[in-house]
Amino acid sequence: MGFMAGFFGGFTLTASVLYLSVQVHRSTRLAQRDAIREQVEILNDISSPLGAYYRRFAEDDDLQKSRIVPPPKKPSAEELLKQQWNKEVKALAQKTFTLGWQDVTNTANEVTRVISELVKRQ
Structure with a gap:
């Protein structure tokens, strides 16, 4: 009985550690993805020439204010x-x-x- 208990205990411990490490890696990867998307959107807004030279193409101030909303709370x-x-x-x-x-x-x-x-x- 000692061998079986040790074997299954080791298997359970190893599987748990692998599972948790994969989940932590996944959550980190999702956080990085969201941060990169946010940064790309900010850079695109800054570097976009639309409205910089042609005021008739510029967005209304109300539209710009409505676009700036706090980001949703990330889990x-x-x-x-x-x-x-x-x-x-x-x-x-x-x-x-x-x-x-x-x-x-x-x-x-x-x-x-x-x-x-x-x-x-x-």
């Missing part, structure tokens, strides 16, 4: 991880409700029988 990495965790828990719960427990019992009995036969042969 933090913690919130993204919580959302992902909740999605996975929900999927596992739905799978549990739809699972036929008789099939699980039969499969477990079959696995136990095969393992016991293998152990008896050796």
Whole structure:
């Protein structure tokens, strides 16, 4: 029993660390994407010659003021991880409700029988 507990404990720890590192990388990448898009939009607004020389093409002040709105609140990495965790828990719960427990019992009995036969042969 010690080997199996150690094996599954190590597997669980490794899978958890990999999962968390992938989620942190994803949230960082999304934050960088949003920051770059915002910077590109600012640079385009600054460098756009439209209205700089031709006032008749310039946007109205009201339009410019309405375009300057505070950016929407971006979810933090913690919130993204919580959302992902909740999605996975929900999927596992739905799978549990739809699972036929008789099939699980039969499969477990079959696995136990095969393992016991293998152990008896050796």
